[in-house]
Amino acid sequence: MELKISRPYKTVITLQDLEFGGTQRYAVHLLKHLNRDLFDTELWVLRGGEDMLPLAQASGLPIKYLCRDSWVTPQALWRFFWKLRSHRPEVLYTMTGVPNIWGRVFGALALDSVMVASWRGLRERQFESFLWRFSDLLICNANALKEFVIKRHRVDPQRVVVVPNGVDTDFFTPDPSCQTTFPTVVFVGRLVKEKDPLCLIEAFALLRNIIPETRLVMVGQGYMEHSVQRRLASTGLSNHVELVPGANDVRPFLRKAWTLVLPSVSEGFPQVILEAMSCGLPVVATTAGGIPEIIDDGVNGLLVPPRSPESLAKSLAKILSDKQARIAMAKKAREKVEQSYSLERVVKMTEEYILEAVRKKRSV
Numbered sequence: 001m002e003l004k005i006s007r008p009y010k011t012v013i014t015l016q017d018l019e020f021g022g023t024q025r026y027a028v029h030l031l032k033h034l035n036r037d038l039f040d041t042e043l044w045v046l047r048g049g050e051d052m053l054p055l056a057q058a059s060g061l062p063i064k065y066l067c068r069d070s071w072v073t074p075q076a077l078w079r080f081f082w083k084l085r086s087h088r089p090e091v092l093y094t095m096t097g098v099p100n101i102w103g104r105v106f107g108a109l110a111l112d113s114v115m116v117a118s119w120r121g122l123r124e125r126q127f128e129s130f131l132w133r134f135s136d137l138l139i140c141n142a143n144a145l146k147e148f149v150i151k152r153h154r155v156d157p158q159r160v161v162v163v164p165n166g167v168d169t170d171f172f173t174p175d176p177s178c179q180t181t182f183p184t185v186v187f188v189g190r191l192v193k194e195k196d197p198l199c200l201i202e203a204f205a206l207l208r209n210i211i212p213e214t215r216l217v218m219v220g221q222g223y224m225e226h227s228v229q230r231r232l233a234s235t236g237l238s239n240h241v242e243l244v245p246g247a248n249d250v251r252p253f254l255r256k257a258w259t260l261v262l263p264s265v266s267e268g269f270p271q272v273i274l275e276a277m278s279c280g281l282p283v284v285a286t287t288a289g290g291i292p293e294i295i296d297d298g299v300n301g302l303l304v305p306p307r308s309p310e311s312l313a314k315s316l317a318k319i320l321s322d323k324q325a326r327i328a329m330a331k332k333a334r335e336k337v338e339q340s341y342s343l344e345r346v347v348k349m350t351e352e353y354i355l356e357a358v359r360k361k362r363s364v
Contacts, residue, residue, distance in 0.1 A: 010089045013043050014044045014045075014046065016072065017047050022120070028056050031056055033344075043064070044066060048067065051246060066083065080102060094118065114136050140162050141163060142289060145289065163349045164340075167275055172275045175279075183211055184257045184258050185204070185214060191223070192222040192223060195263065195265075200309075204313070210321075211321065217253055219244045225243075258320055260285075261284045263306070264286055276333075281333060284302045284304065296336070300333035
């Protein structure tokens, strides 16, 4: 049965905030690239945080903050409920924890919308065992996460699909002329427990014993920032590590580096790995979450176990010291994102799954 559309579906995407993050970047991609003949889209944000607001505004679509506080207040939730009742979206796509919880609760109480929720990390705390029943569609960004929610939360497999993150391969492009003349490792991510930045510092200390001229650039912010600074000072590495606040455009950091490192203990499907690969960087990362779905060990990067600074240092040294292997991996990395993770492909998948959910709900 082909779904006939006489006008675009009134669609609302909700986020907890617009701080730096892979989910926020995915939401911004959808704002910019969803087919406007199919979806009349707005973005609602439940609390303050404007790191990615300029990118979202570039879409030209409405962006509405329900609260500007640093947390989602009861007043913000009240506004969320009444705005849903008055706006009556036909499709509600909730992303990040708080919207995934309350969007589905409010939707069940006040809407007849197609409810699309997201699951983008193993540590999501959104009562999935209970709330999946209020979702017409649950979009995961990795096969590992789909298997997890089905097994752990007993979600109906018919309601779960996988849409990987996508990357704009015309924006994230290689530029070998920017690469530093000395070995440079870059980390891009939030300075939080899940990313394990302290393990990276331990690995970097070991790496400098092998390749003393190596530099590390850490791009990101988070509640562990002071812990990172203290650890760098105590290990005498402060002069060899550059700490940089998160940025909307990370291409300059990726293009200068020889490799990207991601020492996470918990992950979904990291956006930054795709961006690095698109820029022609091999990646050294852990086997957390969906990372092994992106990195083919020994082909476009190297995989290591989480919480192992020794393995991380050894793999980084291998890539930094073998130019021929590094160039070959960089080429394969770029090829893989072009073939499998282009932005056009990912947006098209999202559109098709949502339209199918609409068709199913209409036929009931």
